[in-house]
Amino acid sequence: MSANNLFMKSGWITANAPLRNGIARYIPQLARITIKFCKADGSSNGVRQFIQQDVVQFAKQNPSVVVYLKPRRHRTPVIVAEYLNGESHWQSLNNFTVDEVGSWVDYYRTHSGREFMAQTKMTYTDYPSIQGMWHPHVHSDPALVVTELPNDELSRTRNLKPSATENLIDMFNRQVKIDKDFTEGESEKLEMRKQGK
Numbered sequence: 001m002s003a004n005n006l007f008m009k010s011g012w013i014t015a016n017a018p019l020r021n022g023i024a025r026y027i028p029q030l031a032r033i034t035i036k037f038c039k040a041d042g043s044s045n046g047v048r049q050f051i052q053q054d055v056v057q058f059a060k061q062n063p064s065v066v067v068y069l070k071p072r073r074h075r076t077p078v079i080v081a082e083y084l085n086g087e088s089h090w091q092s093l094n095n096f097t098v099d100e101v102g103s104w105v106d107y108y109r110t111h112s113g114r115e116f117m118a119q120t121k122m123t124y125t126d127y128p129s130i131q132g133m134w135h136p137h138v139h140s141d142p143a144l145v146v147t148e149l150p151n152d153e154l155s156r157t158r159n160l161k162p163s164a165t166e167n168l169i170d171m172f173n174r175q176v177k178i179d180k181d182f183t184e185g186e187s188e189k190l191e192m193r194k195q196g197k
Contacts, residue, residue: 027064029083029113033105034068035093037077043094047077050101062109079104083113 035051037044051069059067077093079101089108093101147154162170 027084028062028109029085030062030065030081030109030111031084032066032068032082033108034070034080034082035077036070036072036075036080037093038073038075039071041074041076044077046096046098046101047093049098050105053098054102058105065109079108081108081111081113083111085113087113087115089113 035047035055037047037051039048055067055069059065077096079091079093081089081091083089089111091104091108093104096104144154
């Protein structure tokens with residue numbers, strides 16, 4: 001076991017996946033489930049129906065879970081779930097229906113065993129950055145903060161290809177600039193060449 005697992009940080013992922021359970025393989029966290037009920041009391045009727053109909057199927061589908069049935073006289077029915085991390089959870093099943101008992105058994109089967117903890121953030125990493133979290137404005141120009149809006153410079157579209165008309169205007173302006181750079185003698189020679197003389 002590495003030192004990272006000894007001092008696990010609390011967060012969104014680790015609270016629901018102890019020791020990174022399920023990343024390489026899944027180990028069910030529920031070790032033992034004890035169903036305590038009364039054989040004659042009416043408040044245990046749903047629990048007794050669950051035991052008659054579903055408990056054998058549940059035990060076959062979950063071979064890693066030990067199921068204990070504990071009859072008790074004149075006591076309310078309860079379910080006790082014990083997990084690999086040593087946690088134990090208790091739930092009263094007083095006057096529950098078969099479906100409600102089945103849903104609580106399924107809830108404890110899929111639970112990690114850890115107590116509920118408040119999730120302060122949705123992200124988790126083993127190596128948090130000392131520079132802070134990344135956001136879209138990390139590398140923005142600080143001058144944008146004091147810019148008065150609306151701003152024509154910032155409102156213009158960027159990375160937009162010029163249209164055909166804009167290309168023609170640009171070509172014309174370059175040609176005019178080239179024509180202005182000619183000396184008077186060179187421009188006369190150019191005019192004569194254009195006319196075919």
